[in-house]
Amino acid sequence: MGSLHSVSQTNMQAALKSLHHTKDYDSLPDPRRVWTGAPGSREEGLGRLILLTPDVVASAAASCIKSGRRVSLSWDMTKLDIANFNRAPAQHHIVPLLGGAAYDDIYIFNPQQSSQWDGLRHFSAPLPTDSDPNRRLFYGGTTAAEIQNRSNTRIGMQHWAKEGICGRGVLLDYVRYAQRHGIEYTVFSDHAIPLSVLLDVAKEQNTTFRQGDILFVRIGVISEWEEKMSAADKLAYAQDPKPQHAGVEGTDEMLRWLWNEGFAAVAGDAISFEVYPPQASYVRGGEGAPVPGLFMHEYLLAGWGMPVGEMFDLEDLSRLCEEEQRWEFFISAAPLNMPGGVSSPPNCIAIF
Template sequence: MTKAEFDALYRRLASRTAWAGGDRGALDALTPDRVLAATREVRAGRTITLAAPVETSPGPDNPEPARHRMRRQPEEDFSSGLHFAKDSFAMNVHGDADSHIDALCHVIYDGTLHGGVATDSVGPDGATALSVEVARDGIVGRGVLLDIPRLRGVPWLEPGDDVTADDLGFAETAQQVRVTEGDLLFVRVGHRRRRAELGAWHAAEARAGLHPSALEFLAERRVAVLGGDGNNDTAPSSAEGIDFPVHVLAVHAMGLHLLDYLQFEGLAPVCEAEGRWSFLCVIAPLRLPDATGSPVNPIAVL
């Protein structure tokens, strides 16, 4: 995709997905009626995590792993009386290993944030606009999983492979499900399964993801959220001169919160066995008022 083609796509998507205003972007599609309707997806009362375990060991895709340490003092004696086990965590939220959500202030493109918000709203002390705090009451809606490796008859897509709008449409047909307005769309490329079976690799340089033109599908269906088991963006990029075109289009142009590096290896077999690929989904980011994102543990309820 040339830069001119990308620019035209950006303008087209921004015009087709404009929301009423405010700082929630596409979350405005999650009306009370749609949330209530999503609860009717629950039939078995089964809950499944869509997050991978937080990793504390370095790897080729995780040079800055989360740090976890216990806060016990060497001289503490636990043999009698009351004591508390304590620990602390630190994390690079936007890495290439841990499951996380991108807030609308995460992507700066051509001098602005989503909706034309000035970049000086993001500074050394955090973000004063569009932070992950806009999702403080949770993101609850109808989740839909489209399994692209299943569609293609492979265990995973190879790094560098693109998911197209046609792939998404064909997956709908194959899975007998339809993505509708306000849905939380999850697209499986098999990143987690490949990583588990072949080992970690430098995912910043090579990974499967969506082709930028696939965002036309999301705009047409007016989804509220996009999540993937990779970064959502293909690497190397399919757009000339832009390393993360899907992030630019989804977050900056369309106002979509993105969930990166989820895992669907627990959910996909259940959907397959039950013959349904939609479910209630509950996403609860941490309340980090000035943050550009958060670690996250989405729960599918079937």
Template sequence: MDNPRWVQRPEGANWGDFSPDDQLGRLNLITPEKVRQGVAEVREGVTFSLSLPLDYPGGNLLNPRRYPPVLRPTMRETMPNFNAAIGDQVTDVVCDDLVILHLQYSTQWDALCHVGSRFDADGDGVAEKVYYNGFRADEDIRGPSSLADCGMGDGTSRESTSGATRLGIEGMAAHGVQGRAVMVDLRAHYGDARTFVGYDELMRVMEADGVEVETGDMVCLHTGFGQRVLEMRKTPDAEALHSLCAVLNGRDGRLLNWISDSGLAVLIADNYAVEGLPAQEGHETPCAQMPLHEHCLFKNGIHLGELWHLTPLAEWLRARGRYRFLLTAPPLRLPGAVGSPANPIATV
């Protein structure tokens, strides 16, 4: 398979299957027909917001590198542009603000450039830093060369110091994320206990609930974690954050094969990372610390949604014996970003 960026692709990868330069991955499976199927699931016209407030979970105990958003007023000359009377002869009072936002702090999408791997794409025996479909670190996904170049500080810098010229989240936004979604209710079967869910466990839940996943469906995993985070009211308990609710077992090869074979377009969960971190032991090294992220983002172009709020919708669907719904969930159209907040809307 001819490709200008690679001569070999990782085992189990779909690089090049959509096109040599594809940047959408399995979003290509969300076709007009899948949108029509999603619309056909709307019966009552009831909507659910599937986003946590973007200042949840609170603090930085879930991920020490990510912090809650900070709102600040813009400036009008030398004064804050907030509750500002803009002149003696006019009646307008104006508020205008900015936000310092960690894009993957709360309810979010992972872009395909969020996680790559060191892999010998050139076939010369030397591993390179590469991303989905062979796009390259420092060429297609660029970052600062040193901490001094990061533009950290008070957030007033107007210059970008990193960005993806390929695989950025803006591709997902431009394509649109709307179609038929499927709810898999892990919480109904496993409660709030920390449970690693592999292929066998997932199949038992889906069989018990009569859930089927077809090509192009968007799969949502309800674990209850988002609800528990919401109940902590921005003062989360560190131990609870890392010991609650179901997570996928990224080391389970049969589970990863099912993700590939199912034809799902995207994979979403209301927990921190979809998969359990740290991953389970017992795998030869070197290996991925986040094997499900590697399989989905790096190998197969499957966007991951994390920290969604699925409990009210999951309970509504279960009470009515339903599991399919229309999902509308675009990210921010922010060029070059490796992830984005989302305010997904389910319509039933």
């Protein structure tokens, strides 16, 4: 077994050296298409998760698991009980078995309606040609026709499920930062967090980063939805044809930082992780011309193969980080093992 593990480790390290995922952002041939591995291969299916080598995971466990305290990051599956984009609420049926001596349950749900990992089949990016100016492709060049072909499981959720998403998690708690600095906003707006502020949050928390980290950003969706919004407010949001979601800025500088820090995945409690709808530009006070905006989903998912987690419940995680006075922890997530799956509940635990 030891020799087999050694061979596997050697192969993994060799594969890493041949991939673009460890290069500097500015040296990438095309930051929009960091496609690695042969079509249908494990390497292609893992995408950015290729950074979570056994050494990276073992180091994370050794450095982060100290007190044994733990918390789930999955929001109640009935939330959002009223969702936008015409997403139906979850259904849960309890059915009798053996004449009532036992029970089963049946779940019917859209993972995008509550806490979820966006998989590589979730979002595409434009790649126009002269003959097809509207062409869009998913990670690796996967087409919509391949995704709709149920016998084709390329870049499906099963690749992530085989090993899970495990490693060192770091929380940037923007909610507490905003409270300290008197910043007021609603999460149902185009309130944007620039990179400079994320770096300031990290500085105030004394948080540093390592290659393979899983980044979490708390912006306050769960607390606002559950504690501040009435039923009428929620219905108005669900029916809004042009909803707005607060999140991190979508800019080239944000992409460069996410890439160069070596994050394997990003997640948060925001509905879109990044600001939605995408902004054409962002104004910098007294710093000259506006900074151009972009749609990061097209880069993170379709370009890099990076998992994007949304609507994670970070409320208890935030409290535990404050109590432990550290914003780093071990993450263990088990996406659903669904061949060809598009997304999955996070099934994510943070362990201190």
